[in-house]
Amino acid sequence: DARVTQTPRHKVTEMGQEVTMRCQPILGHNTVFWYRQTMMQGLELLAYFRNRAPLDDSGMPKDRFSAEMPDATLATLKIQPSEPRDSAVYFCASGAYRERETQYFGPGTRLLVL
Amino acid sequence: QKEVEQNSGPLSVPEGAIASLNCTYSDRGSQSFFWYRQYSGKSPELIMSIYSNGDKEDGRFTAQLNKASQYVSLLIRDSQPSDSATYLCAVNVGDSNYQLIWGAGTKLIIKP
Numbered sequence: 081d082a083r084v085t086q087t088p089r090h091k092v093t094e095m096g097q098e099v100t101m102r103c104q105p106i107l108g109h110n111t112v113f114w115y116r117q118t119m120m121q122g123l124e125l126l127a128y129f130r131n132r133a134p135l136d137d138s139g140m141p142k143d144r145f146s147a148e149m150p151d152a153t154l155a156t157l158k159i160q161p162s163e164p165r166d167s168a169v170y171f172c173a174s175g176a177y178r179e180r181e182t183q184y185f186g187p188g189t190r191l192l193v194l
Numbered sequence: 195q196k197e198v199e200q201n202s203g204p205l206s207v208p209e210g211a212i213a214s215l216n217c218t219y220s221d222r223g224s225q226s227f228f229w230y231r232q233y234s235g236k237s238p239e240l241i242m243s244i245y246s247n248g249d250k251e252d253g254r255f256t257a258q259l260n261k262a263s264q265y266v267s268l269l270i271r272d273s274q275p276s277d278s279a280t281y282l283c284a285v286n287v288g289d290s291n292y293q294l295i296w297g298a299g300t301k302l303i304i305k306p
């Protein structure tokens with residue numbers, strides 16, 4: 081049963097701390113997306129990668145957020161320093177060229193910054 | 195600004211009736227259209243994809259696409275309480291690989 085996995089599932093941290101979220105895309109998928117979801121803003125695209133290369137990160141606050149894909153099985157999203165307004169659910173999704181633009185979501189990381 | 199618009203609801207439908215969810219999009223170059231279901235506290239889950247004008251049926255779900263009117267809909271027949279969720283419409287960005295534009299979602303409530 082191929083699934084996108086994300087860790088941690090929940091994270092509570094204090095303002096100013098670094099937060100690292102990890103994602104393992106479905107094996108064979110070559111596109112990875114990072115989204116943020118809040119009640120007020122809905123689903124926002126933060127960044128995405130194709131074949132590990134960043135294609136668009138215009139949705140990310142550049143001064144504090146960074147996204148990388150060190151290998152085909154791992155994508156990371158870091159926030160440093162974190163702020164209370166970063167509290168949200170962060171989803172990773174993956175897709176494959178053979179499935180057109182279909183995206184499959186991981187379970188998400190629920191982040192609370194105090 | 196490319197947009198996907200949905201009525202936020204909530205849309206309340208009696209159990210056993212047909213639920214009709216609608217979505218309009220602004221990018222005439224879009225070719226791929228998706229409906230995702232999201233239960234509270236869970237991640238979006240793909241229900242249907244549609245790429246050609248007309249209807250596409252999968253069990254109790256039917257997706258309808260009208261590119262001329264830039265309109266896509268989802269019909270749920272014989273609605274069940276388990277269908278209560280938020281339904282997200284997503285449309286590909288016509289000039290970009292893989293990127294989807296997302297609607298804000300319609301909250302559907304099926305009343306027993």
